[in-house]
Amino acid sequence: MAENRENIRLSAEEISGGDQESSPFGFDFVIVGATGDLTMRKLLPAFYERFRGDQIDGTTKIIGTARSPLSSEEYRTKAAEALKAFVAAETYDASKAEAFLRLLHYVPLDMTEQNADWSALSSLLKTEKGRPRVFYLATAPKLYVPTADAIAHNSLITDTTRIVLEKPIGTDLASATAINDGVGQHFRENQIFRIDHYLGKQTVQNILALRFANPIIERIWNADSIAHVQITASETVGVGQRGSYYDTAGALRDMVQNHLLQVLSFVAMEPPTAIAPTVLRDEKLKILRALRPMTDDMIRTDTVRAQYAAGEVDGTTVGSYLDDLEDGESTTETYLAIRAEIRTARWAGVPFYIRTGKRLAQKETTVIVQFRPQPWAIFPDKPEPGRLVIRIQPNEGISLSLSSKDPSTEQFCLREASLDVSYEKAFNTRYPDSYEDLLMAAVRGDQVSFIRRDEVEASWHWVEPILNGWAANIRPLETYPAGSRGPKSADDLLARNDFVWKELTDAC
Numbered sequence: 001m002a003e004n005r006e007n008i009r010l011s012a013e014e015i016s017g018g019d020q021e022s023s024p025f026g027f028d029f030v031i032v033g034a035t036g037d038l039t040m041r042k043l044l045p046a047f048y049e050r051f052r053g054d055q056i057d058g059t060t061k062i063i064g065t066a067r068s069p070l071s072s073e074e075y076r077t078k079a080a081e082a083l084k085a086f087v088a089a090e091t092y093d094a095s096k097a098e099a100f101l102r103l104l105h106y107v108p109l110d111m112t113e114q115n116a117d118w119s120a121l122s123s124l125l126k127t128e129k130g131r132p133r134v135f136y137l138a139t140a141p142k143l144y145v146p147t148a149d150a151i152a153h154n155s156l157i158t159d160t161t162r163i164v165l166e167k168p169i170g171t172d173l174a175s176a177t178a179i180n181d182g183v184g185q186h187f188r189e190n191q192i193f194r195i196d197h198y199l200g201k202q203t204v205q206n207i208l209a210l211r212f213a214n215p216i217i218e219r220i221w222n223a224d225s226i227a228h229v230q231i232t233a234s235e236t237v238g239v240g241q242r243g244s245y246y247d248t249a250g251a252l253r254d255m256v257q258n259h260l261l262q263v264l265s266f267v268a269m270e271p272p273t274a275i276a277p278t279v280l281r282d283e284k285l286k287i288l289r290a291l292r293p294m295t296d297d298m299i300r301t302d303t304v305r306a307q308y309a310a311g312e313v314d315g316t317t318v319g320s321y322l323d324d325l326e327d328g329e330s331t332t333e334t335y336l337a338i339r340a341e342i343r344t345a346r347w348a349g350v351p352f353y354i355r356t357g358k359r360l361a362q363k364e365t366t367v368i369v370q371f372r373p374q375p376w377a378i379f380p381d382k383p384e385p386g387r388l389v390i391r392i393q394p395n396e397g398i399s400l401s402l403s404s405k406d407p408s409t410e411q412f413c414l415r416e417a418s419l420d421v422s423y424e425k426a427f428n429t430r431y432p433d434s435y436e437d438l439l440m441a442a443v444r445g446d447q448v449s450f451i452r453r454d455e456v457e458a459s460w461h462w463v464e465p466i467l468n469g470w471a472a473n474i475r476p477l478e479t480y481p482a483g484s485r486g487p488k489s490a491d492d493l494l495a496r497n498d499f500v501w502k503e504l505t506d507a508c
């Protein structure tokens with residue numbers, strides 16, 4: 001299986017250009033789905049930033065392909081508009097953008113037509129030994145296997161070729177396995193880069209630093225000290241133009257199966273022996289496999305699913321989810337809350353609450369680690385037990401809330417006060433978009449921030465019973481007004497254990 005094909009990380013010598021972290025180097029990067037939203041909004045701006053940062057040299061070719069019949073010149077014009085729209089004003093430099101656009105090429109191809117003429121694409125690819133070559137599949141997942149077949153059929157896979165697969169990898173375990181098997185017919189596991197942009201977020205990566213570089217934290221990171229963990233990804237946006245995709249996915253497939261289970265495994269994993277692909281992914285996998293399977297009873301009592309109704313977000317009246325769809329019928333969830341358990345000694349009896357939703361009151365992604373209360377009382381006030389708040393976004397940072405003596409009182413009155421680290425202030429640096437790191441890591445052949453096939457399959461294995469239970473209406477769909485904090489039953493989920501959700505505004 002995946003493990004024994006896994007991970008011969010390419011050495012620096014195998015990749016031309018030497019020290020890729022600091023000196024510019026050249027590579028060939030084919031974006032399949034190059035006219036789409038992801039390419040325009042995320043991939044091209046990310047490459048522009050790394051070109052501006054001198055990590056990409058002038059021999060590099062970024063070759064777009066899709067069915068649209070464009071010339072390279074027309075594609076550059078489209079890309080130029082995307083850079084103006086999506087690169088931050090403070091980093092946009094017209095002359096750099098112009099130089100970057102010269103790296104772009106475009107070849108029209110339909111990935112369902114394996115026998116089409118691929119000569120224009122293959123003649124653009126350099127053949128020198130060791131040159132990194134990447135195929136990035138920014139298309140619907142149903143095209144992943146046909147695209148891998150076509151790349152192989154046209155003999156374009158070298159030893160230093162990688163394929164990047166966007167999420168979602170399938171819609172359930174069977175379809176994910178079929179994609180993994182199909183792509184695995186042509187690419188070894190160490191050539192397959194399953195991207196999850198949350199793993200490119202500095203603040204998600206920092207969970208590992210926080211835990212494993214700070215013994216003071218790691219020593220209390222267990223069921224003795226921690227009462228429960230909350231993982232929240234709330235968004236103010238609705239489904240926008242992505243309704244046709246989202247309606248087949250829902251919040252569980254869109255956010256939990258990938259991003260939030262990855263965050264959960266970073267929070268819960270045992271210390272890896274190194275920050276290296278195999279050991280890190282082994283530790284994540286153990287957590288994914290240790291998630292307690294959700295029975296029908298648990299789906300009834302430990303999950304909440306809901307859909308947004310019309311409401312008001314940031315002072316603007318917005319319609320319901322059904323209004324946002326072309327065909328206004330749907331039982332797809334745009335909000336969920338789940339109480340999960342991890343069956344390991346470290347986490348025995350510690351619930352992990354996950355919630356995510358669209359059209360909520362605020363945009364915030366956080367991990368909140370709630371500590372246990374003091375077991376005996378010596379103060380007149382009962383001290384708040386304290387918590388660690390990891391702000392993944394926005395206002396990236398961490399804070400530790402502590403009970404402190406209120407200096408305005410003579411007696412020992414306790415109030416909460418926070419130790420707060422804002423990364424922007426601490427490091428005084430630009431926060432790169434997660435795609436920047438991930439694209440360059442794929443070029444370098446570094447799989448540490450990419451997902452292995454067994455992780456994807458273990459995640460589906462846990463998620464699938466919930467999908468089935470919801471499809472059977474074991475837990476009925478509720479609604480919540482847009483701009484709210486979600487349905488009340490999500491609060492009840494925690495209240496059962498005397499816990500409450502902590503919002504950023506009241507958490508720190």
Ligand SMILES: NC(=O)C1=CN([C@@H]2O[C@H](COP(=O)(O)OP(=O)(O)OC[C@H]3O[C@@H](n4cnc5c(N)ncnc54)[C@H](OP(=O)(O)O)[C@@H]3O)[C@@H](O)[C@H]2O)C=CC1
Pocket residue numbers: 032033034035036037038039065066067068109110111112137138139140141143166167168
């Ligand atoms: N957009 C986003 O924010 C995110 C997207 N993703 C994932 O990224 C992938 C792409 O998403 P997105 O950019 O939004 O999708 P779009 O629908 O905007 O783009 C799809 C792209 O695929 C091309 N395409 C469609 N059919 C074919 C074909 N038969 N052969 C070759 N190219 C084809 C389209 O171009 P043409 O019509 O010209 O062929 C277009 O360039 C999806 O898997 C999505 O789930 C993941 C996270 C976030």
Ligand SMILES: O=C1O[C@H](COP(=O)(O)O)[C@@H](O)[C@H](O)[C@H]1O
Pocket residue numbers: 233235254255365
């Ligand atoms: O992958 C996705 O993520 C975004 C949320 O990403 P974030 O970096 O803004 O937290 C979500 O809006 C989208 O539906 C989903 O497909």
